[in-house]
Amino acid sequence: MGPIMEGGRMAASVIERFRELVVDESDPFYFDHPLDHVPGMLLFSGTLDLAVRADSARSRGRRAGRVVAGLDFTRFCELDRGTTLSCRPVPGRNRAWTVAARQGAKEVCAGTIAFTDDTSPSPAPPAAPAAIPPSRHAPADLVHRHRPENILVGEPVRRGRGVVEAAVLRPPGRERDAWTPVEIVEAGRQFATLLEHSEHGRPMDARLLWVSLRLDVPFRLAGSVPLLLRWPVARVPGPRSRCTATLADASTGADLGSLAYEAYAVDPERYERTRSS
Structure with missing residues (x-):
């Protein structure tokens, strides 16, 4: 890109x-x-x-x-x-x-x-292997995407009471290419958006306005590594929406990095007022 x-x-x-x-x-x-x-x-x-x-x-x-x-x-x-x-x-x-x-x-x-x-260090072994979530695309409206090929996360899976996971998906034709930071960050953004609706009950017409992005991820990761995003079920109090997720190897459960997003969720009326001010 x-x-x-x-x-x-x-x-x-x-x-x-x-x-x-x-x-x-x-x-x-x-x-x-x-x-x-x-x-x-x-x-x-x-x-x-x-x-x-x-x-x-x-x-x-x-x-x-x-x-x-x-x-x-x-x-x-x-x-x-x-x-x-x-x-x-x-x-x-x-x-x-x-x-x-x-x-x-x-x-x-x-x-x-x-x-x-x-430095290509060997990853630390995980405490327990992770099950690979289903790879069916998440619903387009939950991730604020229209084109199916741009949906980069799978349907969320709840593991017990404490964790929600979703597979990171590849755009068509890129199955063999290395993962890029842009793909990983967009997948994380979609995951955070999905959670706002499915876990926090945001209305489907809510607009999420980015405030900040924080990340620590591999710069170039082999495309053969299956990825998932993991979110510990938690809601940080306050007016902003916050989501901190772990990037993991879906085949081993090993942590590979982290992504954190902050946004304001606004309804259509407030959005229009914001844009016109």
């Missing part, structure tokens, strides 16, 4: 990089259905790609093993304005980058993206 194009200052050193975000409303993945704003997944994908390219030069070809990121979404990213992405190195001996997306003088998304060297 390549959602960004070269900007006028991209030829500068790795100390500072800029790009203009390409927003293609005909893209079947990012614009699965009509939207009145640039989706958060496109902002994440664009800033990640910019950081990957900058890090490749700075790290002198060392392969990335994991990606650790934290992004905050501070305002709507509008479709009728240009969006500039920036990437600057965090001082010190690290592979960390400060990233941001701006429209004019206003910041719409900002945070950090860091990479670790690929």
